[in-house]
Amino acid sequence: MSYKDGYTVAVLGATGAVGRAMLETLERRDFPVRELRALASPKSAGQQLTYKGETVTVEAVSEASFKGVDIALFSAGATTSLEWAPKAVEQGAVVIDNSSAYRMTDGVPLVVPEVNPHAAKAHKGIIANPNCSTIQLMVALSPLRSIGLEHVTVSTYQAVSGMGQKAIDALKREVENGDTEGTLFPVASGTNHYPMAFNVLPQCDVFVEDGYTKEEMKLVNESRKILELKELRVSPTAVRVPVVYGHSESVSVRLNRPVTAAEVRSILAEAPGVVVVDDPLRGLYPHPLMAVGTGDTYVGRIRRDLFDDRTIWMFVVADNLLKGAAWNAVQIAELLITR
Amino acid sequence: MSYKDGYTVAVLGATGAVGRAMLETLERRDFPVRELRALASPKSAGQQLTYKGETVTVEAVSEASFKGVDIALFSAGATTSLEWAPKAVEQGAVVIDNSSAYRMTDGVPLVVPEVNPHAAKAHKGIIANPNCSTIQLMVALSPLRSIGLEHVTVSTYQAVSGMGQKAIDALKREVENGDTEGTLFPVASGTNHYPMAFNVLPQCDVFVEDGYTKEEMKLVNESRKILELKELRVSPTAVRVPVVYGHSESVSVRLNRPVTAAEVRSILAEAPGVVVVDDPLRGLYPHPLMAVGTGDTYVGRIRRDLFDDRTIWMFVVADNLLKGAAWNAVQIAELLITR
Numbered sequence: 001m002s003y004k005d006g007y008t009v010a011v012l013g014a015t016g017a018v019g020r021a022m023l024e025t026l027e028r029r030d031f032p033v034r035e036l037r038a039l040a041s042p043k044s045a046g047q048q049l050t051y052k053g054e055t056v057t058v059e060a061v062s063e064a065s066f067k068g069v070d071i072a073l074f075s076a077g078a079t080t081s082l083e084w085a086p087k088a089v090e091q092g093a094v095v096i097d098n099s100s101a102y103r104m105t106d107g108v109p110l111v112v113p114e115v116n117p118h119a120a121k122a123h124k125g126i127i128a129n130p131n132c133s134t135i136q137l138m139v140a141l142s143p144l145r146s147i148g149l150e151h152v153t154v155s156t157y158q159a160v161s162g163m164g165q166k167a168i169d170a171l172k173r174e175v176e177n178g179d180t181e182g183t184l185f186p187v188a189s190g191t192n193h194y195p196m197a198f199n200v201l202p203q204c205d206v207f208v209e210d211g212y213t214k215e216e217m218k219l220v221n222e223s224r225k226i227l228e229l230k231e232l233r234v235s236p237t238a239v240r241v242p243v244v245y246g247h248s249e250s251v252s253v254r255l256n257r258p259v260t261a262a263e264v265r266s267i268l269a270e271a272p273g274v275v276v277v278d279d280p281l282r283g284l285y286p287h288p289l290m291a292v293g294t295g296d297t298y299v300g301r302i303r304r305d306l307f308d309d310r311t312i313w314m315f316v317v318a319d320n321l322l323k324g325a326a327w328n329a330v331q332i333a334e335l336l337i338t339r
Numbered sequence: 340m341s342y343k344d345g346y347t348v349a350v351l352g353a354t355g356a357v358g359r360a361m362l363e364t365l366e367r368r369d370f371p372v373r374e375l376r377a378l379a380s381p382k383s384a385g386q387q388l389t390y391k392g393e394t395v396t397v398e399a400v401s402e403a404s405f406k407g408v409d410i411a412l413f414s415a416g417a418t419t420s421l422e423w424a425p426k427a428v429e430q431g432a433v434v435i436d437n438s439s440a441y442r443m444t445d446g447v448p449l450v451v452p453e454v455n456p457h458a459a460k461a462h463k464g465i466i467a468n469p470n471c472s473t474i475q476l477m478v479a480l481s482p483l484r485s486i487g488l489e490h491v492t493v494s495t496y497q498a499v500s501g502m503g504q505k506a507i508d509a510l511k512r513e514v515e516n517g518d519t520e521g522t523l524f525p526v527a528s529g530t531n532h533y534p535m536a537f538n539v540l541p542q543c544d545v546f547v548e549d550g551y552t553k554e555e556m557k558l559v560n561e562s563r564k565i566l567e568l569k570e571l572r573v574s575p576t577a578v579r580v581p582v583v584y585g586h587s588e589s590v591s592v593r594l595n596r597p598v599t600a601a602e603v604r605s606i607l608a609e610a611p612g613v614v615v616v617d618d619p620l621r622g623l624y625p626h627p628l629m630a631v632g633t634g635d636t637y638v639g640r641i642r643r644d645l646f647d648d649r650t651i652w653m654f655v656v657a658d659n660l661l662k663g664a665a666w667n668a669v670q671i672a673e674l675l676i677t678r
Contacts, residue, residue: 151646155494155589157539157580175514192622199628200496200580200587202640202654207619211600211642220645233646237589237654241496241539241580248539250494250576250589261550280546283531289538301541303550306559307490307572315541315576 001070001094003338006034010069010093012084013076014038014058015047017165018098021326022073023051025295029330032339039065040076066091071333074098075325089125094336096127096329100214103128103222110225113331114273115142119226120335127332132162132324133204133215133238133247134222139297139323140316141253142227143271144264148256149227150310153235154219157248158204159288160185160196160240162320168244171196175242186240196242204238213238246288247320251313258309261302268299273323278302286317294319295327340409340433342677345373349408349432351423352415353377353397354386356504357437360665361412362390364634368669371678378404379415405430410672413437414664428464433675435466435668439553442467442561449564452670453612454481458565459674466671471501471663472543472554472577472586473561478636478662479655480592481566482610483603487595488568489649493558494576496587497543498627499524499535501659507583510535514581525579535581543577552577585627586659590652597648600641607638612662617641625656633658634666 001007009026013019019040026033038049038058045060059065061080066072066088074081074088075098085095085102102108109119110128115138120127130138133156141149160167166184173179180195186203194201204215216236224232241248269276277286278300286298297318305311318324340346348365352358358379365372377388377397384399398404400419405411405427413420413427413436420440427434441447448458449467454477459466469477472495480488499506505523512518519534525542533540543554555575563571580587608615616625617639625637636657644650657663 153492153591155576157496157578186622190622194626195628198581198583199626200582200585200656201626202587202589202624203619203622210645211619211640212645213619235591235644235646235650235652237494237640237652239496239587239589239654241582242537243539243581244537246539248541248578250541250578252492252574280542280550280552283525283529283542285541287533287538287540289534301550301576305574306549306551307574311574313574313576315578317539 001336003032006032007070007337008035008068009033010037010039010065010072012039012061012072012074012080014049015040015044016075017161017168018075018321018325020049021321022075022329023049025322025326025330027052031330031333032337037065037069063087066093069093071096071336073329073333085126094123094125094127096129096332098129098325098329100131100218102126103130104225110222111332112138112226112328113335114139116226116228117335120332129325129329129332130222130226131215131218132320133158133249134219135324135328136247136297136316136318137219137249137251138223138226139273140251140268140299140314143267143274144253144255145227147259149229149232149253150256151233151254153252155237155250156239157241157243158238159243159245159247159320161245162247171242171244196240198242201240202237204240243288245292245319245321246317247324248288249316251316252305252311254308254311259312261304261312264312265302273297274299276300286315288317291317291319293322295323297323340675342371343373345371346409346676347374347407348372349376349378349404349411351378351400351411351413351419353388354379354383355414356500356507357414357660357664359388360660361414361668362388364661364665364669366391370669370672371676376404376408402426402430405432408432410435410675412668412672424465433462433464433466435468435671437468437664437668439470439557441465442469443564449561450671451477451565451667452674453478455565455567456674459671468664468668468671469561469565470554470557471659472497472588473558474663474667475586475636475655475657476558476588476590477562477565478612479590479607479638479653482606482613483592483594484566486598488571488592489595490572490593492574492591494589495578496580496582497577498582498585498659499579500584501586510581510583535579537581540579541576543579582627584631584658584660585656586663587627588655590655591644591650593647593650598651600643600651603651604641612636613638615639625654627656630656630658632661634662636662
């Protein structure tokens with residue numbers, strides 16, 4: 001994609017939690033935007049957002065919205081992506097889609113720029129942004145591929161912002177007013193709803209098969225596609241906690257040979273997108289509030305399993321709206337452009 | 340211990356979060372109390388508590404406090420236990436100690452009544468109550484000993500009440516006033532302190548060795564002693580979450596032969612102290628608010644590992660102040676008495 005005087009960028013779902021973060025990230029990373037189009041459903045049209053100090057008025061998405069667009073960042077849910085991505089591509093845009101709609105589709109690259117930037121080149125108009133909990137896991141695991149990944153286990157501590165702005169608002173209401181009669185957690189479509197304030201819910205997204213949730217199966221299937229390891233074993237447990245921003249993951253990884261924590265720490269310290277914070281005796285390790293507002297993945301509590309010299313445990317934290325969504329999407333866009 | 344017209348019971352640390360729960364539990368389980376002595380440090384003396392509708396005035400602990408006491412429930416920290424337990428035993432009391440002081444001492448039984456009630460009989464005056472996160476893990480794992488336990492992994496989601504009443508108050512202050520300048524989390528003795536509200540801290544108790552915390556090593560060492568499996572492999576990660584009451588654990592257990600989730604579910608459904616809540620398609624699984632106020636251990640999300648037919652994953656929840664402390668202590672006391 002050649003640089004003229006910048007690129008025309010559309011953001012579909014601009015008023016959502018991730019959409020707003022996309023605008024912020026384009027600005028923070030000084031993406032060469034010639035023209036910005038903030039798009040959303042008709043009911044959000046007319047809302048005003050800010051980009052580089054200027055007001056941007058949200059337009060209702062239509063086929064005309066994508067005329068002349070170079071890059072379209074989508075974050076408006078899978079149904080919207082399935083409807084609008086082909087139309088945007090037809091108009092000549094490259095769509096970077098944050099929904100799950102195309103992630104496992106053959107021929108659609110699923111990209112974490114620190115991990116598989118080469119995959120982006122093979123796109124046919126659509127590039128998928130992985131799920132939030134997968135992205136940070138990939139940034140932390142990919143550098144260890146040189147040793148050989150045998151088995152990964154992950155238990156997550158996921159922030160409510162992964163469910164969008166309405167979940168952020170709902171948690172705040174629960175905490176402030178004790179209003180726990182909401183019908184949003186764990187999922188709006190569920191038959192049972194539970195309080196999220198001061199609670200932990202071992203369900204993210206809906207259940208799909210054999211007792212696993214869709215979120216858990218994303219950790220398995222997306223990891224395999226991104227790492228290009230079709231047989232990789234990932235054992236997932238996805239859990240929602242009363243945190244607003246920032247996903248945490250308790251991860252074990254069994255490698256193909258014995259390793260020390262020091263070796264893993266030194267590999268990760270050199271890895272792109274990783275910040276090692278690991279000095280427990282000084283009280284230093286990652287936690288969600290440390291990651292908020294950044295595009296990095298924080299790794300700490302790096303230690304060898306007490307009994308298996310091939311297994312390393314670590315605690316992996318990132319801002320789920322940034323590295324887990326908007327930041328990663330803008331990084332993908334940067335792979336497509338020249339400055 | 341023979342029943343006369345009931346037993347004289349002392350509670351040391353009666354004004355603390357666990358101490359208060361001990362009084363409530365004695366009442367709820369209708370423990371045959373002839374006389375109740377609420378004991379604490381001199382600075383808490385004179386406080387008034389309620390037991391069976393009557394006011395109990397807290398006394399400063401002294402040697403005289405244990406005269407004629409049959410059973411002394413201790414929950415005032417390890418230092419206090421080391422000082423006062425021998426004196427109470429000398430006066431003829433059996434001490435059930437909720438601190439870590441004697442848990443790993445040879446000759447001191449470490450008891451979860453559903454798991455190793457026989458061990459209590461061999462006491463020499465002191466019986467130790469295990470750590471909160473260990474107790475609920477034991478209740479869920481013990482029934483699977485019949486298949487053979489090979490390797491356990493556990494990532495915890497621990498409530499702040501495990502750190503006592505002051506931590507409950509501190510979390511409420513943080514949430515209500517945004518006051519996150521406290522110096523309590525993760526541990527008061529630490530060099531760094533972090534907010535707990537809307538955050539996750541991968542540290543419970545202090546770090547001891549090779550990157551593990553004392554809380555994590557308790558999960559290893561106490562489990563081995565209670566289950567009488569000296570070689571059991573337990574791989575622990577202990578994490579604090581902004582929950583007031585109720586610890587959760589994401590647990591995997593590798594067994595000695597292939598099993599199905601249905602087999603494990605049916606074993607656990609028959610197990611003492613376990614409530615299986617496991618119908619994910621109907622949105623049913625354990626979560627902390629479900630367990631609060633009860634003495635049971637809730638197990639759900641029971642499912643086979645996606646790749647290993649010998650490994651089962653489950654989510655284990657209990658009220659850390661009750662089953663994790665006061666309730667278990669009173670259950671131990673019940674092993675000693677006749678009604």
